Amino acid sequence: MEKFYPFAVFFAASRVNVEEFLSEEEEEPLPQEFVLIEKTEPDGTVEEILFSSGGDIDVYDLQALCDKVGWPRRSLSKLAAALKNSYMVATLHSVRKSPGSEGNDQKKLIGMARATSDHAFNATIWDALVDPGYQGQGLGKALVEKLIRALLQRDIGNISLFADSQVVEFYQNLGFEPDPEGIKGMFWYPKY
Amino acid sequence: MELKWVSRRSRGGKIQMEKTMKTPSESKPKAPATLQALVPVFISTNPSHVNPDDLSDLFIACNLSCHRFPNYVDAGGGRCVVEAVDLHKLRVALSHSSVLVSVFCKPNDVIGCSSSFLKEKQQQQKKKIVGFGELLQNVVMPVTPLNSQLVGFGRAVSDLGLTASIYDVMVLPSLRGMGIGRMIVKRIIRMLTSRDIYDIAALCSENERSFFKVCGFGDDILGSTAMMYTRSSVSTNPQDNQIVKRAGRKLLLVPPLSKTLPYSKTMKS
Numbered sequence: 001m002e003k004f005y006p007f008a009v010f011f012a013a014s015r016v017n018v019e020e021f022l023s024e025e026e027e028e029p030l031p032q033e034f035v036l037i038e039k040t041e042p043d044g045t046v047e048e049i050l051f052s053s054g055g056d057i058d059v060y061d062l063q064a065l066c067d068k069v070g071w072p073r074r075s076l077s078k079l080a081a082a083l084k085n086s087y088m089v090a091t092l093h094s095v096r097k098s099p100g101s102e103g104n105d106q107k108k109l110i111g112m113a114r115a116t117s118d119h120a121f122n123a124t125i126w127d128a129l130v131d132p133g134y135q136g137q138g139l140g141k142a143l144v145e146k147l148i149r150a151l152l153q154r155d156i157g158n159i160s161l162f163a164d165s166q167v168v169e170f171y172q173n174l175g176f177e178p179d180p181e182g183i184k185g186m187f188w189y190p191k192y
Numbered sequence: 193m194e195l196k197w198v199s200r201r202s203r204g205g206k207i208q209m210e211k212t213m214k215t216p217s218e219s220k221p222k223a224p225a226t227l228q229a230l231v232p233v234f235i236s237t238n239p240s241h242v243n244p245d246d247l248s249d250l251f252i253a254c255n256l257s258c259h260r261f262p263n264y265v266d267a268g269g270g271r272c273v274v275e276a277v278d279l280h281k282l283r284v285a286l287s288h289s290s291v292l293v294s295v296f297c298k299p300n301d302v303i304g305c306s307s308s309f310l311k312e313k314q315q316q317q318k319k320k321i322v323g324f325g326e327l328l329q330n331v332v333m334p335v336t337p338l339n340s341q342l343v344g345f346g347r348a349v350s351d352l353g354l355t356a357s358i359y360d361v362m363v364l365p366s367l368r369g370m371g372i373g374r375m376i377v378k379r380i381i382r383m384l385t386s387r388d389i390y391d392i393a394a395l396c397s398e399n400e401r402s403f404f405k406v407c408g409f410g411d412d413i414l415g416s417t418a419m420m421y422t423r424s425s426v427s428t429n430p431q432d433n434q435i436v437k438r439a440g441r442k443l444l445l446v447p448p449l450s451k452t453l454p455y456s457k458t459m460k461s
Contacts, residue, residue, distance in 0.1 A: 077353075081352050120281040121359075124349075126355060185416070188381060
């Protein structure tokens with residue numbers, strides 16, 4: 001592995017810009033924020049889809065987003081704790097700027113994915129979701145890819161997740177394999 | 193942190209005699225009906241009791257790796273063993289685990305417990321009979337992390353809000369079948385549920401499945417599929433900005449950074 005890395009950095013340096021090169025050198029995942037997509041509507045309104053891994057997320061907004069995709073309600077305090085103790089929380093916000101609105105941007109949470117990890121070997125991706133109104137544009141893919149990238153750059157190689165049946169194919173297209181080499185997921189069921 | 197007794201004769205998972213004891217200064221041990229084949233073990237959830245070097249040795253003794261898809265090296269004599277654990281990474285992993293459980297046993301008991309190994313040598317070993325003197329020694333000098341050997345381990349990583357995942361549960365091969373593994377998992381679960389975490393997952397290989405089943409684990413009732421990242425995405429052009437990472441024997445391709453799309457599309461309403 002030691003032999004690989006210098007080569008990869010050299011290779012990467014010749015292709016990516018300096019800012020990206022520097023971020024790859026960092027040991028700690030820096031809160032990165034950048035515009036993923038920018039759209040201009042006929043009336044001049046600009047909508048930016050902003051990606052962020054800084055974990056700056058309002059738990060009420062997240063609850064509302066989970067409602068939108070039809071997930072069962074969970075305790076807000078547990079949700080907040082889970083976000084706080086996740087290795088990485090990646091979010092997508094829609095920022096709408098109307099012409100003449102004088103900096104009154106409308107910011108809305110439209111996607112999230114998070115990963116827990118022991119920072120060395122294992123990570124699990126939980127709660128990946130995108131607002132139904134924004135699905136089908138590759139946003140979910142971008143969220144998960146960013147998580148994977150951050151994990152692999154930290155050399156965290158066991159990346160797992162538990163996919164509902166309708167999204168197995170989505171994750172397969174991202175490089176995930178169901179039950180690889182006979183590895184199955186099991187859950188604890190208390191017997192009362 | 194407590195002293196427990198496991199029965200050497202309970203192969204097949206059933207523990208014949210198990211007692212939880214407080215430290216000897218607090219209470220006298222009750223003499224069990226059959227003293228022979230009982231092994232005192234010390235179970236701890238204190239992270240400072242885990243010595244990464246000893247843990248690394250345990251990984252090797254159990255032929256396990258921290259990588260899900262480990263590299264195997266030829267150890268000679270036709271045996272393939274896993275690569276040794278990276279100690280630095282192990283320390284990092286331990287420091288970021290929400291629960292650490294370690295089980296210790298006196299070195300004498302470890303040596304005396306190689307029953308399956310000895311079966312191949314036609315049962316030369318006599319059964320160890322614990323006399324009063326030795327029982328007294330176990331009482332006066334109980335097994336503690338300082339005077340004993342690490343024989344079992346397990347850990348869990350949790351977001352301390354909603355979910356947890358159990359990793360690296362292992363017991364020295366010669367001490368299996370005595371309920372130690374089950375004790376470890378039970379303790380992990382207890383630590384998690386006491387912090388209100390009930391969504392506990394474990395990724396199991398084929399031969400671990402029956403063990404976890406006995407510990408109360410089952411397939412997801414919601415029918416989810418466990419998936420692991422094993423290769424680059426099908427749609428990515430391999431030449432384009434890829435960085436290769438080796439994790440165990442899998443070559444994992446890091447997906448390229450998303451680029452800002454230059455052209456703006458109108459949104460569908």
